[in-house]
Amino acid sequence: xxxKVGRGLTQDRRRRFLPGVRPSVFVLIAALxxxxxxxxxxxxxxxxxxxSAEQTVDAxxxxxxxxxxxxxxxxxxxxxxxxxxxxxxxxxLVARVAGALTAVxxxxxxxxxxxxxxxxxxxxxxxxxxxxxxxxxxLALATDASEIAAVLSHEMAHVTANHGxxxxxxxxAEAISNEVISEVLPGNPEVDQIAARGKMRLAAFxxxxxxxxxxxxxxxxxxxxxxxxxxxxxxxxxAAYAQYESAGAEGESLDFLSSHPNTPRRVELAAQQAALYxxxxxxxxxxxxxxxxINGLLYGSNPEQGYIRNRDFYxxxxxxxxxxxxxxxxxDKANAVVATGPGDVAIRFDGVKANGRRDLEEYIRSxxxxxxxxxxxxxxxxxxMPAATAKAVAGDWVFDVTVIRDGGDIYRLxxxxxxxxxxxxxxxxxxxxxFRKLSPAEAADLKPLRIRIVTVQPGDTVASLAAxxxxxxxxLALFQVLNALPPGATLSAGETVKIVSQ
Numbered sequence: 001x002x003x004k005v006g007r008g009l010t011q012d013r014r015r016r017f018l019p020g021v022r023p024s025v026f027v028l029i030a031a032l033x034x035x036x037x038x039x040x041x042x043x044x045x046x047x048x049x050x051x052s053a054e055q056t057v058d059a060x061x062x063x064x065x066x067x068x069x070x071x072x073x074x075x076x077x078x079x080x081x082x083x084x085x086x087x088x089x090x091x092x093l094v095a096r097v098a099g100a101l102t103a104v105x106x107x108x109x110x111x112x113x114x115x116x117x118x119x120x121x122x123x124x125x126x127x128x129x130x131x132x133x134x135x136x137x138x139l140a141l142a143t144d145a146s147e148i149a150a151v152l153s154h155e156m157a158h159v160t161a162n163h164g165x166x167x168x169x170x171x172x173a174e175a176i177s178n179e180v181i182s183e184v185l186p187g188n189p190e191v192d193q194i195a196a197r198g199k200m201r202l203a204a205f206x207x208x209x210x211x212x213x214x215x216x217x218x219x220x221x222x223x224x225x226x227x228x229x230x231x232x233x234x235x236x237x238x239a240a241y242a243q244y245e246s247a248g249a250e251g252e253s254l255d256f257l258s259s260h261p262n263t264p265r266r267v268e269l270a271a272q273q274a275a276l277y278x279x280x281x282x283x284x285x286x287x288x289x290x291x292x293x294i295n296g297l298l299y300g301s302n303p304e305q306g307y308i309r310n311r312d313f314y315x316x317x318x319x320x321x322x323x324x325x326x327x328x329x330x331x332d333k334a335n336a337v338v339a340t341g342p343g344d345v346a347i348r349f350d351g352v353k354a355n356g357r358r359d360l361e362e363y364i365r366s367x368x369x370x371x372x373x374x375x376x377x378x379x380x381x382x383x384x385m386p387a388a389t390a391k392a393v394a395g396d397w398v399f400d401v402t403v404i405r406d407g408g409d410i411y412r413l414x415x416x417x418x419x420x421x422x423x424x425x426x427x428x429x430x431x432x433x434x435f436r437k438l439s440p441a442e443a444a445d446l447k448p449l450r451i452r453i454v455t456v457q458p459g460d461t462v463a464s465l466a467a468x469x470x471x472x473x474x475x476l477a478l479f480q481v482l483n484a485l486p487p488g489a490t491l492s493a494g495e496t497v498k499i500v501s502q
Contacts, residue, residue, distance in 0.1 A: 068129070069127070069128045069129060070113075070127035070128050070129035070130065070131035071129065071131075073127050073131075074115075074127070074131060077115075077117070077127070077131075077133060078115075078117075081117035081118065081119040081121070081123075081133070081135065082117065082118040082119045082302055082305075083117075083118050084115055084116060084117065084118060085116045085117060085118035085119075085135075085136045085298065087116075087296075087297070087298075089293055089295075089296070090116060090136070090139065090293060090294060090297060091116065092293070093145075093148075093289070093290065093293030093294070094114060094116060094134065094139075094148065094152075095114070096145075096289075097145055097148050097149045097152060097286075098112065098114055098132070098152050100149070100224045100225065100226070101149060101152055101153050101156060101220050101221075101224050102156075103224065104219075104220050104223040104224050105156055105160060105220065106156075106157065106160035106216060106220075107159075107160040110130055110156075110159060110160060111130050112130040112131075112132050112156065112159070113130055113131050113132065114132045114133075114134070114152075115131070115132070115133050115134075116133075116134055116135070116136060116139070117133055117134065117135045117136065118135075118136060118298075118302055119135040119136065119137055119302075120135070120136070120137040120140075120299070120300050120301060120302075120332065121135050121137050121138075122135065122137050122138045122141055122238060122241055123135045123137070123138060124138055124151045124152070124154075124155055125155060125158075126155040126156070126158045126159050128159070129159075130159050132152065132155050132156065132159070133155075134148070134151060134152070134155075136297060136298060136299075138151065139294055139297060140294065140297055140299055140451050140482065140498075141237055141238070141241055141481070141482065142234060142237070142290070143237070143287065143290075143291075143483065143484050143498075144227075144230070144285045144286050144287040144290050144291075145226070145284070145285065145286025145287070145289065145290040146221065146226040146227040146230035146283070146284065146285045146286055147230045147233060147234040147237070148290065149221055149224065149226040149230065149286075150217060150218075150221055150226070150230040150231040150233075150234050151234065153216070153217035153218070153220040153221050153224075154213045154214060154216075154217035154231070155213075155217075156217070156220065157212070157213035157214075157215075157216035157217045157220070158209070158213050160216070210266070211266065211269065214231060214266070214269065214270050214273065215273050217231060218231050218270065218273045218274055218277065219273075219277065221274075221277075222274075222277030222280045222283070223277075223280070225283060225284050226283060226284055226285075226286070227283040227284065227285050228273070228274035228277045228278070228280075228283065229271065229274045230285070231270045231273075231274065232267050232268075232270040232271040232274060233484070235266065235267045235270060236267060236484075237481070237484050239267075240480075240481050240484075241481050244474070244477055244478065244481050287496075288496075291453045291496055291498070292453070294451050294453075294498075295451065295452065295453040296450050296451065296452070297450060297451040298448055298449075298450055299448075299449045299450055299451050299471070299500050300332070300448075300449045300471055300500070301332045301448075303316075303448045304317065305332065306318075306332075306337070307446055307448070307449075307471075308330045308331075308332060308337070308471065309470070309471055310471070310472065310473045311323050311324050311325070311326070311328060311330065311473070313330060313337055313349065314438065314442075314443075314446055315438075316438065316442075316443035316444075316446045317443075318351075318406075318409070319437055319438040319439075319440075319443050320406065320411065320435070320436070320437060320438060321434075321435075321436055321437075321438050321442075322349070322413070322431060322434045322435040322436070323430075323431070323434040324339040324341070324347055324430075324431060325341060325426075325427055325430045325431070327341045327342045328340065328341035328345075328347065329341070335350060336348050336349060336350040337349045337350070341427070342423075343417065343418070343421050343423050344417070344418050344421070345415070345416065345417045345418075345421065345423045345424070345427050346415070346416045346417075347413065347414070347415050347416075347427070347431055348412075348413075348414045348415075348416075349411070349412065349413055349414075350411075350412055351409055351410060351411045351412060352409075352410050352412070353408060353409060353410070354405055354407075354408050354409060354410050355408075357405075357410065358405075360379065360386060360387065360388035360403050360405060360410070361377045361378070361379055361388045363388070363403060363410065364377050364388055364390045364401060364403060365377060369390070369392050369399075369401055370392070370394055371392040371393045371394035371399070372390060372391075372392050372401075373390065373391040373392060373393060376389075376390045376391040376392075377389070377390040378390070382402070382404050382432055382433070382435050383433075383435065383436045383437070384437075385404050385405060385406050385435075385437075386404070386405045387402060387403060387404040387405070387432075388402075388403050389401065389402050389403075389428075389432070393419075396418055396419050397416050397417070397418060397419065398416070398417055398418075398419055398424050399414060399415065399416050399424075400413075400414070400415040400424055400425070400427075400428035401414055402414075402415075402428065402431075402432045404435060406437070411435070413428070413431055413432060413435065415427050415428040415431065447502040448502070449470055449471045449500050449501065449502060450500070450501065450502070451482075451498050451499075451500060452498070452499050452500070452501050453496050453497070453498060454496070454497060454498075454499055455494065455495070455496055456491045456492065456493055456494060456495040456496070456497060457493060458493045460491060460493070461490070461491065462476070462479065462480070462485065462489060462490065462491055463476065465479065465491070465497060465499060466478075466479035466480070466499075468499050468501060469499055469500050469501070470500055470501045470502060471500055472500070478500070479497075479499065482498045482500070483497050483498055
């Protein structure tokens with residue numbers, strides 16, 4: 001597979017530009033590999049059991065086909081989302097919340113295996129058999145324990161309602177139906193219309209599942225003693241974060257809202273459902289112990305995958321760095337670093353092992369670039385490193401391809417622009433010229449970003465605290481989103497807030 005350079009470089013395989021594909025302007029085809037399942041990569045919640053062990057869970061689920069299905073997919077989830085995030089303080093926090101919810105689950109005999117994923121994306125999901133996942137990015141966005149309880153109860157509801165199994169059955173039925181129809185009516189335009197209607201039925205089914213999980217989850221929230229309105233609050237926070245991210249790079253999404261559609265109507269229904277439990281009893285928000293639990297939480301890119309700092313990308317392990325032009329926003333994607341800028345211009349960075357390749361011109365011509373312009377390939381150097389450049393054309397897009405060799409690694413900078421934009425040359429030259437080796441001192445000075453909990457002091461304002469944020473050139477906007485502050489909000493001395501810093 002093409003691993004993102006920060007995860008280590010792997011052998012290059014067949015990859016081609018796909019003309020006319022947007023969301024990330026260009027896409028490289030890669031075979032997905034599976035990492036072996038590590039032991040002790042989850043913690044376990046057992047029904048009516050204060051402490052648990054992996055052997056106990058395995059014994060309880062040994063003959064459960066749903067658990068077997070979840071177990072098969074578990075390694076793929078770990079590979080896709082950067083493995084498990086290990087932090088005893090954060091694990092204890094999530095276990096505390098999950099334990100309270102298990103006692104009021106629709107199926108009190110259900111066991112759960114909870115994994116905190118080492119991903120900055122905002123996501124949580126469930127697999128059949130009680131496999132629950134929440135990303136550290138989602139934990140960073142929440143402002144109190146009741147919001148995490150809302151997310152976990154929603155995912156537990158998917159498990160107890162067997163939504164994963166039901167969706168799989170629906171998908172299989174639609175696939176079989178479409179196959180039969182295509183055999184009976186080959187080449188008939190009506191087949192495409194029938195397939196489209198099938199997709200609409202699945203989408204409607206998924207929406208119904210989400211609303212059902214919302215209702216079950218909100219009931220669980222109330223019965224576990226958490227604020228039932230936390231679900232609608234966190235849906236709003238996720239929508240605000242999605243709006244913040246909309247100025248960033250387009251591309252493959254690993255975020256919660258991509259699989260959990262969020263609409264004003266859904267937020268309204270969640271609030272209406274919460275109102276049914278408004279007088280059930282006292283409800284807990286759990287802000288203080290939640291913020292204490294995430295203090296120091298890793299934020300943004302995994303240090304093993306490099307750091308994004310505003311317009312700069314640094315990789316201390318590989319000792320490389322580059323910068324994108326003003327107006328571009330970088331995003332850490334699953335297999336690459338992607339940046340988008342004005343005029344639909346995009347940049348993608350990744351790397352592969354050289355595997356003995358010395359001739360970079362020959363490497364560009366080896367077949368992984370579709371639409372390569374013959375005669376455009378030429379050798380050059382980039383800050384003392386051997387390099388080669390080329391041009392490609394695919395559909396309505398033009399590309400600059402730059403490959404740079406550093407020891408046993410080949411780094412690839414790919415720039416795309418719409419035909420006729422005139423921005424390709426300047427953008428590609430700017431990024432290529434900025435690519436350089438980090439000095440040992442520079443690499444040593446780089447530290448990962450973390451969530452830090454600070455107490456508002458007299459004289460502090462939203463603006464002054466936001467100015468302390470690191471890792472973004474939109475400091476105020478991110479500060480407001482992470483702390484669920486609407487425009488114009490003020491702070492009072494003694495409050496606690498989240499900032500992002502080293």
